[in-house]
Amino acid sequence: EPEVTQTPSHQVTQMGQEVILRCVPISNHLYFYWYRQILGQKVEFLVSFYNNEISEKSEIFDDQFSVERPDGSNFTLKIRSTKLEDSAMYFCASNSIEGMGDTQYFGPGTRLTVL
């Protein structure tokens, strides 16, 4: 069964450093998302991406964040200058069509720890 994959599973970085989180969405999916989950809290939407551009973003997704689809398979989230409060689990998700019933399938997550 196809699945969303994410690398690395755990990333530790120093405050102020740049990190790139990588995702490979399900191959025939067209819509891609990043969410984050601070430890013990709910999952929060960051950004959605379609047709090589951002289609929606939340207030959390400020100028330090960017997303890219550098090739036909990868979807990346870059955090330019990490802060302590960026420590969270970051989930990538994808779905195939823009429909109410189309489920977003989540990757296993990358746990980011900022020291």
Add this chain to the structure above:
Amino acid sequence: AQKITQTQPGMFVQEKEAVTLDCTYDTSDPSYGLFWYKQPSSGEMIFLIYQGSYDQQNATEGRYSLNFQKARKSANLVISASQLGDSAMYFCAMRETNTGNQFYFGTGTSLTVIP
């Protein structure tokens, strides 16, 4: 106002018994979708079940069913014949037509199945 409310931070159920996890939602959009995800201790988000706002019947997927009460704006998850492997966090989520593809998540319910 919160779009998704899960009022049960923790629930316990005896193995083989049924359990109901509560979810209420808030939207003025007539078209929306409701989803439940399971998050085991390993951290991944596993899709369980979907209910559309126009669906006449309650959704069912194996041991999972969704008790959809539209007038009360509730979408409770019912797990029948609980198994030890059901112990996990459970998140209710909603997508609205007017706000695009992003999912709004609740704070989750931690379910523990007791042998």
